[in-house]
Amino acid sequence: MLKPYAGFISGVITQKTYWTEQLFSIRVAGKFNSYIAGQFVKLALHDEQGELIRRAYSIVNHPKEFASSGELEFLIIANPTGQLSPRLRQLQMGDEILVSDSAAGFMTLDEIPPDSNELWLLSTGTAIGPYLAMLEQPGIEHRFNTIVLVNATRTQAEQSYPEKIQELKTKFGERFTYVPIISRESVRGALSGRIPMLLENGVLFQAATSPPNPTSCFFYLCGNPAMVKESSESLKKLGFRKHLRRQPGQFSSENYW
Ligand SMILES: Cc1cc2nc3c(=O)[nH]c(=O)nc-3n(C[C@H](O)[C@H](O)[C@H](O)COP(=O)(O)OP(=O)(O)OC[C@H]3O[C@@H](n4cnc5c(N)ncnc54)[C@H](O)[C@@H]3O)c2cc1C
Numbered sequence: 070m071l072k073p074y075a076g077f078i079s080g081v082i083t084q085k086t087y088w089t090e091q092l093f094s095i096r097v098a099g100k101f102n103s104y105i106a107g108q109f110v111k112l113a114l115h116d117e118q119g120e121l122i123r124r125a126y127s128i129v130n131h132p133k134e135f136a137s138s139g140e141l142e143f144l145i146i147a148n149p150t151g152q153l154s155p156r157l158r159q160l161q162m163g164d165e166i167l168v169s170d171s172a173a174g175f176m177t178l179d180e181i182p183p184d185s186n187e188l189w190l191l192s193t194g195t196a197i198g199p200y201l202a203m204l205e206q207p208g209i210e211h212r213f214n215t216i217v218l219v220n221a222t223r224t225q226a227e228q229s230y231p232e233k234i235q236e237l238k239t240k241f242g243e244r245f246t247y248v249p250i251i252s253r254e255s256v257r258g259a260l261s262g263r264i265p266m267l268l269e270n271g272v273l274f275q276a277a278t279s280p281p282n283p284t285s286c287f288f289y290l291c292g293n294p295a296m297v298k299e300s301s302e303s304l305k306k307l308g309f310r311k312h313l314r315r316q317p318g319q320f321s322s323e324n325y326w
């Protein structure tokens with residue numbers, strides 16, 4: 070039994086899926102509180118000295134699915150030199166884990182200006198997770214005319230959730246484009262390179278079939294902080310502005326470290 074800890078609720082691993090040796094998804098059952106699609110919670114385990122190691126992880130499933138299953142889903146990459154993620158990778162079905170009692174984060178659909186009807190969701194690695202939750206939002210197909218989901222990974226094997234992406238293609242039809250970017254292998258049907266360059270040279274927009282409409286587009290950037298920083302610069306060069314509550318703009322972001 071894990072020691073109870075203020076601000077955390079105990080959960081149990083109910084499912085584990087490996088996408089690669091280091092990249093995996095887990096589902097955790099427990100009496101957790103609800104959240105908004107796009108938010109994250111903290112997962113925590115004790116180390117050998119009994120200290121709690123806690124880190125933020127975005128929730129992949131939509132709150133309505135959580136309401137019926139009682140489970141939270143996470144997409145995690147184990148950094149072999151990291152403190153918590155290799156421990157999460159070791160967890161087996163039935164093992165216990167602590168989950169923070171409240172979710173946090175502002176990368177949600179209700180933060181997007183109401184007149185934006187073109188949604189560009191740009192991610193590296195595991196940062197596709199919160200977007201998958203957001204894309205399950207009831208009524209989202211009436212909110213946006215265009216949805217572009219981009220996931221940049223080093224390898225094809227790290228392109229996670231292919232079945233979910235197929236479901237989204239079926240659900241949204243022509244309104245939805247998925248753009249995989251694979252940087253360290255040459256793969257047919259995927260772009261190569263990095264998001265900032267692909268924004269600046271227009272290749273990402275070509276792959277998404279049409280360029281963003283400056284008056285109605287909104288970009289979220291999520292994942293590797295260097296990608297977020299460089300892509301923000303690229304978007305500024307293209308004439309877009311960072312979104313602030315007091316001054317609406319066309320892009321906003323969340324860093325994973
Ligand atoms: C808001 C938020 C949401 C997050 N959501 C997720 C998530 O859904 N899935 C997930 O795997 N991680 C996510 N992270 C990162 C996570 O919190 C941890 O930092 C990560 O698992 C490494 O923890 P660690 O203790 O193993 O490594 P540490 O000992 O803390 O070492 C951290 C180093 O690992 C690398 N790193 C950290 N996270 C990632 C990542 N996701 N992809 C690539 N490299 C990384 C960086 O080089 C960083 O300097 C999120 C972080 C934030 C702030």
Ligand SMILES: NC(=O)c1ccc[n+]([C@@H]2O[C@H](COP(=O)([O-])OP(=O)(O)OC[C@H]3O[C@@H](n4cnc5c(N)ncnc54)[C@H](OP(=O)(O)O)[C@@H]3O)[C@@H](O)[C@H]2O)c1
Nearest residue numbers: 146147148193194221222223252253263264265293295296
């Ligand atoms: N993925 C693996 O095979 C692997 C293996 C062992 C350990 N790890 C560790 O696991 C962690 C996660 O790896 P990850 O592959 O999910 O994350 P990552 O290193 O952030 O790579 C994901 C994608 O982001 C791209 N990227 C990196 N820096 C960028 C920048 N400045 N601008 C735009 N795009 C950028 C990468 O392109 P580039 O390929 O061009 O960098 C890659 O396509 C890392 O800490 C890593 O040390 C990963």
